[in-house]
Amino acid sequence: MIELRGAATGYGAIPVFENMSFAVGKGSAMAIAGPNGAGKTTLLLLMAGMLPLWRGAMHVAGNDVSALGAEERIGVGVVLCPEGRRIFSTLTVEENLQLGATTIRRSLHRSGVRRAINDGLEQVYSMFPILRERRHGSGGALSGGQQQMLAIGRALMSRPAVLLLDEPSLGLAPLIVDEVYAHLEELKRSGLTIVVVEEAASRVMSFADTALVLRNGRVILQGDAKEVSEHLDLAKAYVGGGAG
Template identity: 40%
Template sequence: MLVLQDVNVYYGAIHALKGISMEVNEGEIVTLIGSNGAGKSTSLKTISGLLRPKEGNIKFNGIDLAHVPPQKIVSLGISQVPEGRRVFTNMSVLENLELGAYLRKEKSEIKKDIEKVYSLFPRLLERKGQLAGTLSGGEQQMLAMGRALMSRPKLVLLDEPSMGLAPILVKQIFSIIQEINKTGTTVLLVEQNAHMALSIADRAYVLETGKIVLSGSANELESSEEVRKAYLGG
């Protein structure tokens, strides 16, 4: 579904991604793990068109994304849940969800999808009239995920969904990611909590200073001594 080939990205003179190649197949949960500054978020921003590669190819269902603007990438079926949630704080929960469907016209279908989001995240239904800025961190994460689903994506890019959340909420968010995947949405997950990410992923890539240094099935990487020492606390 998604293929990155020898992708190089720069921030000015800084070489942020150094020739990364990876793929995500339809129906999978694939995770990118690595320490802070390894290039995980940069990878997602490059896929969603917020950053442009200097060299290399990115193809989604055979379409070259090199010169496609971000809003067109959303209409092709890629939606991103950004790091730090980035909800519209002065708008209600419902208005945030409606904005997620801004490229769509069919009102009855949009309404159905809002109901689906509420069934995945019952807390959002309780809070639908509340300003997003008054929600807790966990509720804002749920809202950011729900908003991303409103464009009916084929592929969801999740950037650090567990950041700043209590352990009990982290478990809940990860079980919802599995739920979203079971309904047919492919997931590319960037996550500092390597243990949780590998527990739900099919495959994984390990990024270090802008390079992919390891890849394989999530089980292989979880039992790799190198990964255990560097990312799993022993």
């Protein structure tokens, strides 16, 4: 579904990756783990078209999207749910969701837009009933877990084929993290392709099918999520933590 081949990018003239390759199939999930500054967010920004591809190529559903910018990447179904959730706290929950429908507005004639947005809202509200209950309240009044659901819901409003999530469990209590992941399981079963970044590997590895562990822009482990997770546990047992 989404494939990177020999990808390189960075900031200014300073590279973060020189040669990154992986593929994530339709309806499957890849975890990206690694310590602070490893390049996890950079990799998502690259896939979302917010950083340019210096070398290599990116394909989505067999099409070369290497040259497309951020807005066009959303158009081909690659949607980023950024770190820190970025909820507009003074807007209502429903207004926050409507902001996610920008591409619907651009791709349809006016008459179809309202219906498409209403269908999107209905889909999000049936997945997250609490957002329907709080739809006229402000985004800022939601709890951390509810804000994460709102951020995911807003991304879903763009009708993604590939959802990129940056640290969705950051700052959430373990029970709420499980709830967020239960929703991600549901989305994966519905055929969505998911790439999820987490600094702590534990929860995401049981969700993901494949995994990539980064350190300083280099891939230190890559493959089946279960095997990668076992390698990390083993490494931790030997060095006493900090393996990701």
